[in-house]
Amino acid sequence: MFLAVRDLRRGARRFVLLGVVIALVAVLSTVLSGLATGLVTDGISGLRALPLDRLALQEGAQATFSRSTLRPDALAAFADLDGVEATPLGASFVNAAAVDGGPSLDLALFGVAPDSFLVTRADARAALAGEPGIVLGSELHDEGVEVGDRYTLGGSEVELPVLGFTFAGTYGHAPIAFTSLETWQRIQYGESADGRFSAIALRGGSTDQLDRAAASVGAEVLTKSEAYAGSPGFSAETTTMTLIRGFLLVISALVIGAFFTVLTVQRTRQIGLLKAMGASNGYVLR
Incomplete structure (x- = not known):
């Protein structure tokens, strides 16, 4: 936690950027879900009623x-x-x-x-x-x-x-x-x-x-x-929108995972120094 807090303070811009990316992905997912629901409703609302x-x-x-x-x-x-x-x-x-x-x-x-x-x-x-x-x-x-x-x-x-x-x-x-x-x-x-x-x-x-x-x-x-x-178009629309949302979630996971992977690689020396000073694995993880 000590190292994480210092990273947050020193790399505030990077973490703000990550937060913005996550927020944009969440907004895009919401918009696509609304679009998919709207398309489905516009195709079958009369039959459903x-x-x-x-x-x-x-x-x-x-x-x-x-x-x-x-x-x-x-x-x-x-x-x-x-x-x-x-x-x-x-x-x-x-x-x-x-x-x-x-x-x-x-x-x-x-x-x-x-x-x-x-x-x-x-x-x-x-x-x-x-x-x-x-x-x-x-x-x-x-x-x-x-x-x-x-x-x-x-x-x-x-x-x-x-x-x-x-x-x-x-x-x-x-x-x-x-x-x-x-x-x-x-x-x-x-x-x-x-x-x-x-x-x-x-x-x-x-x-x-x-x-x-x-x-x-x-x-x-x-x-x-x-x-x-x-x-007409119901199956194609629902399948297409489901695939788009699925790819969006996969891409989001890759982007966020890549960010933390790079962050971890950049901190390898600091983590090694903490271990050399006798810090336990639990302390480093905390």
Whole structure:
């Protein structure tokens, strides 16, 4: 401790520099953690907010809505199970072109049944049960979109008004818009929808019970967290940010370790002199 205190006094600038480096590394780690959390949240916040326990998708879809197509017979297989709530969900990415020539919107369009448990707010239920239209996330209202604005969706001839705003979140870094399942099917499949949809939202039931039902209709059941992997870029973003944080920690350890290694080598003579004067190992370490 005696030698360490003298080193601190004589080499104050070096130790201040080390402290600054450690502080900067800590700040950078915090910023990267916040960035990673923000990227993940921006990719899945809307899916995370949906009041469901599991999702059933077509077998082999790899948690990706665009690769999954289910039909009413699959919905019936789950709806007939005791203690299970099942409702269809359509999901796709669309570009909404403003009819009046305003800016277009990139949307993750979710088609839901107005009376399903996925629609939790009474005003949203009422809006979706009325005339065909879309309910947008409240952040789009802050950007100047108003109730009654009309948009043509997905390059189709379907023109829909904005019915209202709610908390919707995002999926795949695009704001979520809700519409009725019938309207979504018309946008996605035209007149030949044949009752198709992307997934089935599930609440309740045991894993074995749901897996057996899924196997009978060529589907697979995923937990909500497993479904996050289907969000575009989710896996790549989380893997990249994890690697960056890991490399940052390794580099930080090497920098700090190198500093103390150099400091120890520079003090070899002083330590040898203390030993020659009879100082014990314990005294030198203290």
